[in-house]
Amino acid sequence: MGDPVLDHLRLIRTPGVGPVTYRQLIARFADPAAALAALPMLARRGGGQAPRIPDPAVVAQEIATVDRLGARHLFLGDPDYPPLLAELDSAPPVLIVRGDIALARRACVAIVGARNASAAACRFARGLAHDLAAEGVTIVSGLARGIDTAAHAGAMPHTIGVIASGIDIAFPPENAALQESVAERSLLIAEQPPGAQPLARHFPSRNRIIAALAIGTVVVEAAPRSGSLITARLANEAGREVMAVPGSPLDPRAQGCNLLIREGATLIQTAADVLEQIRPIDPRSVRAPALPFEAPPPADASDRERARVTALLGPVPVPVDELIRQSDLAPAVVQTILLELELAGRLERHAGGRVSG
Known part of the structure; x- marks a missing residue:
């Protein structure tokens, strides 16, 4: 059984895994080790190469360095995580x-x-x-x-x-x-x-x-x-x-x-x-803990649905809600496609829940 802290940090430090994608991966797979194992498949579905997941030794070195500096990692969901910050859908998955x-x-x-x-x-x-x-x-x-x-x-x-x-x-x-x-x-x-x-x-x-x-x-x-x-x-x-x-x-x-x-x-x-x-x-x-972020339930997408969402993307950032409306697809399906595209390096997320391709 892997080290959950190590696995969470490896997932967070993987290229293409931003704050929104991290939350969706955890919501979908629950266990960070399972999410790590699924990354190559998800990236291939998005039309890209498998992301380079950091070596456990590299992440273990980061943990040791943070400890030596008298600091600590604070993960989203920890009791000490700032509650107002946790309300953001782009809240950092980890703070030092x-x-x-x-x-x-x-x-x-x-x-x-x-x-x-x-x-x-x-x-x-x-x-x-x-x-x-x-x-x-x-x-x-x-x-x-x-x-x-x-x-x-x-x-x-x-x-x-x-x-x-x-x-x-x-x-x-x-x-x-x-x-x-x-x-x-x-x-x-x-x-x-x-x-x-x-x-x-x-x-x-x-x-x-x-x-x-x-x-x-x-x-x-x-x-x-x-x-x-x-x-x-x-x-x-x-x-x-x-x-x-x-x-x-x-x-x-x-x-x-x-x-x-x-x-x-x-x-x-x-x-x-x-x-x-x-x-x-x-x-x-x-003072009160913020309500946890609730990602839409995971849903697999067909190649036709991926093509429909990808065709709506361009260099100008567009709200995700607009993609859902124009594609006429379920929110969970659109979010799954966007997750795959981000892991494939074909999507960029912007403030205000907007994305570009």
């Missing part, structure tokens, strides 16, 4: 955490903003984080320069840092001391395995974790095209509060916040404004 995981079970607010933030904005973010932490709120941010750094510093030790690299990689390098302080005194979270560099594609994934951990997200300063606005959009898609601090129309760094307010985000000037937005929410929502 260092520090006090209880911070993620308190009421959390994300504070994000520009890396090249003004001195006034940094001072505001630091003060806002400090005042919210004094009221028992955990502050979540991304350990980047500027607003993130100010928010962590103001909230310490009531803060969570979510990084786009491995738990052992500090980015930016000048925040290495701050990252270590967050890990020792607060909570540090990484989705990537140890040694992973902070590649550009990892940051949107990091941002979805920041948005999903929190009841609401406050944007302090942001350009119209920035990662902070991506975090705000992801928070909105997750049904969380989006708040923004207004700024001068003459400052390009304030344009993103002013745009958010124009589009309906709550205008924030004090910690009391933030508390007013989050406190009407039932506190049990941050």
Whole structure:
């Protein structure tokens, strides 16, 4: 009999197995070892090569490295897994955490903003984080320069840092001391395995974790095209509060916040404004375990049905619900076909339950 932890991690680290596919595989096969054994067959049905499943020794080395770093793996479904994050259909199947995981079970607010933030904005973010932490709120941010750094510093030790690299990689390098302080005194979270560099594609994934951990997200300063606005959009898609601090129309760094307010985000000037937005929410929502994700019952698909779904896919992301409607197939059949295509490397999943081929 295999090691369930090892098998779960091998499944998660297999190319083509994203968060949604992982949940569907576990729902279908229950046992991760059975899911691993089925991957070659599923990929062939999707028209691709069998994915390269990591060697057990490689995954065992990752487990040993995480332990040596004073961190641990936290799997989706574990009692300590952050409940609000678990509500996402794209919730990470595994997190690597260092520090006090209880911070993620308190009421959390994300504070994000520009890396090249003004001195006034940094001072505001630091003060806002400090005042919210004094009221028992955990502050979540991304350990980047500027607003993130100010928010962590103001909230310490009531803060969570979510990084786009491995738990052992500090980015930016000048925040290495701050990252270590967050890990020792607060909570540090990484989705990537140890040694992973902070590649550009990892940051949107990091941002979805920041948005999903929190009841609401406050944007302090942001350009119209920035990662902070991506975090705000992801928070909105997750049904969380989006708040923004207004700024001068003459400052390009304030344009993103002013745009958010124009589009309906709550205008924030004090910690009391933030508390007013989050406190009407039932506190049990941050303490009670989230309802488990329920994948549709597994259903095999015919070649004709695969061809019908594949023909509807293109380079432009489309909602899965739209594929179900246009294909006129059962949701379980469509989900099975999408799973096969993803394992075959012929499908890409996007935020908001959209896919492209």
